[in-house]
Amino acid sequence: CQANGSAINNNYSQKDIVEVPLRNGSNSSSQFVGVELVQSFKPLIIPCYALVVMVGIFGNYLLLYVICRTRKMHNVTNFFIGNLAFSDMLMCATCVPFTLAYAFNPHGWVFGRFMCYLIFLIQPVTVYVSVFTLTAIAVDRYYSTVHPLKKRISVSACAGVLAGIWLLSCALVAPAIAHTYHVEFQEEGFTICEEFWMGQEREHLTYAYSTLIMTYILPLSALSISYLCITVKLRNRVVPGH
Template identity: 30%
Template sequence: MDELSDSEMLDEIAPECLPWIDVRSDPTTHPLSVAACIVLYSFVFVLGLVGNLGVIVATLRYRSLQTVQNIFIVNLAVADVILCILSIPLTPVTHIFKQWYFGEVLCKIFGAMQAIGVFIGTFFLCAIAVDRYFRLVGAPGRPLRKQDALRITVSLWWWSTGCTIPYAYHMSLHSYDRICGQFCTEKWSSETIRIYYTIFVLVIQFIVPFTIMTICYHSIFAFLRRRAANRLTSIGQQANLLYVLAATAGGDSQQHKEQLSHLIDQKKRVIAQKRRVTIILVSMVAIFGVTSLPHNVVSMLLEHDQTILTVGDTDYQYIASMVTHFLAMLSCVANPLLYAFLNPEFRELIVSSLRWTPYVVVSRSWQPTQTSIL
C-alpha cells in the first residue's frame, strides 16, 4: 500500500477541519497548565485591578494628591487597568483554545487597546523617572508645572496611539486550511515592513525606556548617596564634638548622653533610609526589565521563525508566550506598589478611598517631598 501524504491523512481523519490542539501537541492544554493559569492570572487580575483603581479614585478624590508626579502615576494606573480588563482575561483564553471567539471588530479594538496600554505604561514610567531626576538632580529649583504635565500626558497618549496604528490596522481574523476556527492575528503585506515594525516596537517599548530609567535612577541614587554620606559625616563630627565637650567637662553628663543617643538614632535612620532608597531604585529598574524583556525576546523569536519553539511534534510557542505574558502582567501589581503605595499619604488615602470613608490628616510631619516617595 502506498504511503499517504500528510494532507491525505488529514482528509482520511477529518475531511472538514481539525482543532489546532488536535493537529499539534501543546502544553497549554494540559489540565495542570490550565489550573495554574486560572489561579495565577486571577491573582494578578484582582490585585492589579484593585490597586490601580484605588490609585485613580484616591487621586481624583483628594486634591492633595493631584500633583505633577501623581498625574503621571494616574496615567500609569489607567494603562494597567486597561491591561487588567483586556489583556489578562483574553490572552490566556486565546492561548489555550487557539481561537478567537469575539468577532473581527473586537479583534482590532482589543488588540489596539492592549497595545496602547503597553505603550502608555512604558512611556509614563519614563516620564516619572525623568520628572524625579529633574526635581532632585537636574533642576531642583524649577519643578514641572501641572500645565506642562498635562501637555506631556496628551503628547504621550497621542504618541502611543500613533505607535499602535500599524499594529491595529494589520490585525484581522484569518482562517487556515484544515484548521477549525478563526484566529485574530497580524497579516502584513510586506515581510520586511513587519520586521522593521517589530524592531521599532522593541526599541521604543523596551530599549529606550529601560535606558532612560537606568540613567535617571542611577543619577538619583548617586545624588542621594552623596547626600546621605554628607549627613553621616555631619553626624560623626557632632558626635566627636560631644565627646570632646564631655571630656572637657570631666565626665559624661546626662545631657551629653542624651545628645549622643539622639545622634546614634539619627545615624541609624540615615543608614536605613539609604538602604531603603537603594532597594526601591534598583527594584524600579529591575522589575521593568524582568517583566518586559522576556516577552519582547519571545515575540522577536517568533516573528523571526514561528517554528523556532517547536520540538518534534510539540509546539512550545503558546506556553512560552503565556509565561512571558504573565511576567509582563505582573507589572500591573508591582506598579501601584512601587509608585503609589510607598508614599505614606497616598497609601492611607487609597485605603480610605477603597473603603469610601473620610480621611482626616492628623499629622503633617510627613511632607510629600521627592525623597519620601523613594
C-alpha cells in the first residue's frame, strides 16, 4: 500500500497511531490484492495452526508442570529445558493466534497500537530465547560429557544465564521495535503493523546482518562444536574389559 509519504515522515519518531490517507484515486482492489490471495488458504491453514497452538500449549505446559512439581528434576539441565518450553508456550499462546488473525483479517491489524508493539516484541524474543537456550543446553552437555570432573554450573548461576538470555533477546529486538509502526488507512478501513526503516537502508542492513550472526551463525557454531566434541569423546571412550 502506498501512503502519503510526508504524513509518515512527520510522525517518524512518534509511537502514536498514525492515520494516513491513501493517495487520491488509488485502487483498493489492486493495492490489497495480496489479501485476497491469503484469504483463499484460510480453510486449510487455520485448522493446522489451531492444532499446532493446542498441542504446543498443552505439551509445554505439561512439561513445565512436571519440572516444577518434581523436586528431583530441579537441576540445571531441566531448568534450561523448562525455559525452552516456556518460550515455546508463550509463542504458541500469543504470537501464533495474533499473527494468523492479522494475516486473514481483511481489515489488517485490529488489536490496537499497544498489542501491535507487544506482539511484535514477543515474537522474535521467544525465537531468540529458544535459540540461546538450545545453545546453553549444548554447552552444558559438552562440559558434563567431555569434562565430567569439572564443577558443574550451579542453579543460581543457571538463573543468571537464563536472565541474561532474556535480556539479550530483548536487546536484539529493540531496534526492530523502534522502527515498528501502527498505521491506519482511513479510506480503506485497513490497518497495518509493520517494520519500516525509512531512509535508513544501511542501518537496516547492518542490523539484519548483526542479528543473523548473533542468532544463527554463532549459536549454530557453538552447537556444532559442542556436539562434535561430545561425539569424539564418546567414540574414543575406553570401555572396561576391552
